[in-house]
Amino acid sequence: MAKTLINDKRLTPTMKRIRSGSTQLFREENPNNRSFISNENADVILTHDTDKAMYAELIDGEWYWVSGCAECIGKPRGTSYIECDEHDVCSCCGISRKEIEGSVWGGRHGWICPSCHDAKKLEARQRAFQKLNGNEPDTHYTDNPTCPHCGTEHDINYVNENTTLECYVCEGGFEIEVNWTPSYTTTVVGERLTH
Numbered sequence: 001m002a003k004t005l006i007n008d009k010r011l012t013p014t015m016k017r018i019r020s021g022s023t024q025l026f027r028e029e030n031p032n033n034r035s036f037i038s039n040e041n042a043d044v045i046l047t048h049d050t051d052k053a054m055y056a057e058l059i060d061g062e063w064y065w066v067s068g069c070a071e072c073i074g075k076p077r078g079t080s081y082i083e084c085d086e087h088d089v090c091s092c093c094g095i096s097r098k099e100i101e102g103s104v105w106g107g108r109h110g111w112i113c114p115s116c117h118d119a120k121k122l123e124a125r126q127r128a129f130q131k132l133n134g135n136e137p138d139t140h141y142t143d144n145p146t147c148p149h150c151g152t153e154h155d156i157n158y159v160n161e162n163t164t165l166e167c168y169v170c171e172g173g174f175e176i177e178v179n180w181t182p183s184y185t186t187t188v189v190g191e192r193l194t195h
């Protein structure tokens, strides 16, 4: 359901509305009161009965419930944390957010659950070592620091001093020594020759 009229006679088109999670706070505008709308001073407080992704929006002078869930309104899933229960699922295995205790891993196309995250990590690690096929990775004078354990290239924007790092793929520790490529500056000895 993308949009439904809110049947509440207390609401007027001149009210201001703020969102606090899935709670909607309404208050009549008052030029003499510049304080923020809060639970204490709101005229009307509403939460959608069944869908936590619904928020109130004034459309042509009437208040509607509008879905803040990207997928409900036909958009690709993004990084938003406001999703309806149906779509608030791990983008990898589909487990519902309600079934997970604690936090999840954010993703550009929806979050992933801790066990999918761990599985992906293990997969990446195995892939890296398989690629090496028992050989030692080439770690000398490379464009990016390369993990000497698993061969993963670490795309670091700028490392200008020797440092140590933990590989995000294999979690192995390693040291980075920065190699400088020489460049040259010259100045005239004696008098400048022009011809």
Ligand SMILES: [Zn+2]
Pocket (backbone or CB within 6 Å): 053, 069, 070, 071, 072, 083, 084, 085, 086, 087
């Ligand atoms: Zn949805």
Ligand SMILES: [Zn+2]
Pocket (backbone or CB within 6 Å): 090, 091, 092, 093, 094, 095, 112, 113, 114, 115, 116, 117
């Ligand atoms: Zn999952």
Ligand SMILES: [Zn+2]
Pocket (backbone or CB within 6 Å): 147, 148, 149, 150, 151, 152, 167, 168, 169, 170, 171, 172
């Ligand atoms: Zn590594």
